[in-house]
Amino acid sequence: MSSYSPIGPVVGIVGAGQLARMTQPPAIALGVELRVLAAAPDESAARVITDTRVGDYRDLGDLREFAKGCAAITFDHEHVPTEHVRALVADGHTVHPGARALVHAQDKALMRERLTAIGVPCPAWARVETAADAERFAGEHGWPVVLKAVRGGYDGRGVWVCGSAAEIAEAFEAGVELLAEAFVPFERELAVLVARSPHGQGVSYPVVETVQQDGICVEVLAPAPGLDPEDAAQAQRISLKIAHELGVTGLLAVELFETAHGLVVNELAMRPHNSGHWTIEGARTSQFEQHLRAVLDLPLGSPTMTAPVVVMANLLGGDDPGLFKRYEHVLAHDPGIKLHFYGKDVRPGRKIGHVTALGSNLDEVRARARHAAVYLTTGEYT
Numbered sequence: 414m415s416s417y418s419p420i421g422p423v424v425g426i427v428g429a430g431q432l433a434r435m436t437q438p439p440a441i442a443l444g445v446e447l448r449v450l451a452a453a454p455d456e457s458a459a460r461v462i463t464d465t466r467v468g469d470y471r472d473l474g475d476l477r478e479f480a481k482g483c484a485a486i487t488f489d490h491e492h493v494p495t496e497h498v499r500a501l502v503a504d505g506h507t508v509h510p511g512a513r514a515l516v517h518a519q520d521k522a523l524m525r526e527r528l529t530a531i532g533v534p535c536p537a538w539a540r541v542e543t544a545a546d547a548e549r550f551a552g553e554h555g556w557p558v559v560l561k562a563v564r565g566g567y568d569g570r571g572v573w574v575c576g577s578a579a580e581i582a583e584a585f586e587a588g589v590e591l592l593a594e595a596f597v598p599f600e601r602e603l604a605v606l607v608a609r610s611p612h613g614q615g616v617s618y619p620v621v622e623t624v625q626q627d628g629i630c631v632e633v634l635a636p637a638p639g640l641d642p643e644d645a646a647q648a649q650r651i652s653l654k655i656a657h658e659l660g661v662t663g664l665l666a667v668e669l670f671e672t673a674h675g676l677v678v679n680e681l682a683m684r685p686h687n688s689g690h691w692t693i694e695g696a697r698t699s700q701f702e703q704h705l706r707a708v709l710d711l712p713l714g715s716p717t718m719t720a721p722v723v724v725m726a727n728l729l730g731g732d733d734p735g736l737f738k739r740y741e742h743v744l745a746h747d748p749g750i751k752l753h754f755y756g757k758d759v760r761p762g763r764k765i766g767h768v769t770a771l772g773s774n775l776d777e778v779r780a781r782a783r784h785a786a787v788y789l790t791t792g793e794y795t
Contacts, residue, residue, distance in 0.1 A: 421445050422709060423482055426458070427470050428489035431755035431764070432685045432701075433458035435693070436489075439702035445709070450479045458489070460756045473497050480506045485708045487663055488684055491518045492565070509611065509662040509708040510683045517659050518683045522563045522592050531658045533651060534677050537595040547581045547593050554595040563590040572628060597677055599670035603637055604688035605652040608703045611662050611710045616703070617649040618696060618716040623668070623688050629762070632782070633725040635691050635718065638775055640671075648676055655681070664689070664704045687727070687764075692716075694751050694769050695723030720771035722778045726786035728766040734759035736766075736789050743768075743785045750785045 421444035426433040429451035437458070440447045448464040459465040468475030470493050477500075480486055485507045498512040510518075517524040525538045537554050540563075541547045551558040560581065562571030573584035574596065584591065602625060606618040620640060624632040637645070652667040655678075659665075666686035670677040689700035698706075698714025706713050728736075736759065743750060747770070754766040768785040772778040780795070787795045 422484035423448055423464075424705060424708060425450070425479055425483035425486045426489055427476070427479070427486065427493055429456035429458035429462075429465065430489050431457045431757070432489035434461055434755060435690070435753070436685070436701040436705065437461055439699055440705060443702065443705060445705055448479070448483060450475070457756045471497075473500055476501060477504065480504070483507075485509055487704070487708045488515075491515060491683060495519060507708075511660065511662065514659045514661045515683055518681050520564055521561055521680075522590075524681055525592065525594075527659065528655065528678060531654070533655060534675060536597050536677055536679075539593050541591055541593045544578070544581050544585045547575070547585075547591070548578055550593040551575070551581070557596045559594040559596050560584045560591045561594065562587070563592055565589070570628070597670045597672060597679075599672050599677070601637075601671050602679070603640070603648060603669045603671050603676070604633075604686070605648050605667045605669070606686060606689040606692070606700055606716075607649070607652045607656050607665050607667070608663065608700075608707045608713055608716075609653075609656040609661050609665065610707045610713060613657075614713050615653050615656060616713045616716050617653055618689065618692060618700070619718060620645045620648045621688055621691070627762075629727070629729070629764070630687050631727050631729070632779075633688050633691050634775070634779070635695060635723040635725075644671070644676065651676065651678065663707045664700055690753070690767050691723045691725040691769055693753070695719055695725075695771055721773045722775050723769065723771050724775075724778045724782040725767055725769045726782040727764055728754075728768065728786055728790050730759040730761055730763040730765045731790050732761060733790075733792060739789050739792060743789055747781050747785060750781060752785070752789075 423446045425448045427450045429449040433449050434457045447462050449458045449462050451459040466479050495512050495516050501508050528535050557574050557576040560573040575581045602623045604623050605620050609615045619636040622634040622637040623630050656665045666682040668680040685700045692699045697717050751769040757765050770778045770781040784795045
């Protein structure tokens with residue numbers, strides 16, 4: 414079976430969430446056909462991508478059938494079993510990122526081991542098998558101690574900030590493998606998005622500030638306001654180094670803490686990322702187009718900004734699902750605001766979309782994004 418459609422290559426995306434959904438517009442422009450592997454036919458990307466296959470990403474047979482005819486396989490989440498990724502490559506399929514890189518986004522302990530080995534600044538950490546191990550770690554590095562699920566955590570899930578032995582014991586009741594990290598007294602959270610192609614070309618987007626609420630990113634400010642240029646350059650160098658050393662192909666998101674003593678790497682993601690949604694309108698090449706270029710080994714696009722300031726605000730579901738009835742006010746109030754909805758049912762706290770505002774004054778742009786986000790989700794004015 415050919416890996417090219419009548420107009421261009423077929424890229425298979427395992428997973429059919431909003432990341433795959435937002436990859437469709439740049440795929441159309443590039444002449445790329447997308448195929449998604451969805452768990453159900455009503456998932457976010459399955460609603461807009463014609464070539465949707467329903468299957469289980471944990472089933473190697475489903476993955477093998479899905480991969481037939483694809484020029485490249487990539488992911489909108491990191492949960493595909495590592496051994497399945499290796500099997501697809503052994504079958505002769507092109508997969509980006511490959512298993513050697515992807516495992517570092519799947520297994521936090523392996524990620525910490527590798528980053529420490531290559532000299533990337535990380536918090537003190539250790540594998541812990543029992544609550545007593547975690548208590549000893551806290552005794553050495555101070556309270557509170559951060560416990561993380563080695564696999565499977567995201568958006569604040571699988572993370573416990575423990576200030577007592579009782580809270581450590583509660584975390585261990587989850588019954589998952591844990592690692593312990595020293596709590597980092599950070600000043601703010603930053604993120605860097607970089608792309609790396611199979612032949613080794615790399616580019617970095619500007620460093621952004623991410624604002625978190627209950628472990629979920631609610632706002633992204635691009636570029637990170639007031640960040641020292643040398644610190645920004647260092648964050649980009651660290652991120653490109655990680656991409657090179659780990660052999661990442663495609664996008665890599667590096668989440669960092671800015672502290673009084675320098676930058677510390679917190680988490681990695683090897684796919685388009687919430688911290689990069691601003692690039693759809695705010696950069697010459699969106700993160701979604703960039704990811705397609707990278708996995709197809711095409712020349713990478715310019716990551717430069719289209720405006721001095723860009724602010725992205727996530728839309729989190731509330732008690733009122735009637736977002737569409739509030740379109741008119743938001744669009745009339747601010748014709749420059751950009752809305753993105755993910756085709757998801759509204760549930761409290763669920764990411765259902767985002768808004769983006771561009772301009773030259775941070776306070777003004779931030780207020781515009783916040784007004785749109787708050788009114789759309791609650792019907793209230795800010």
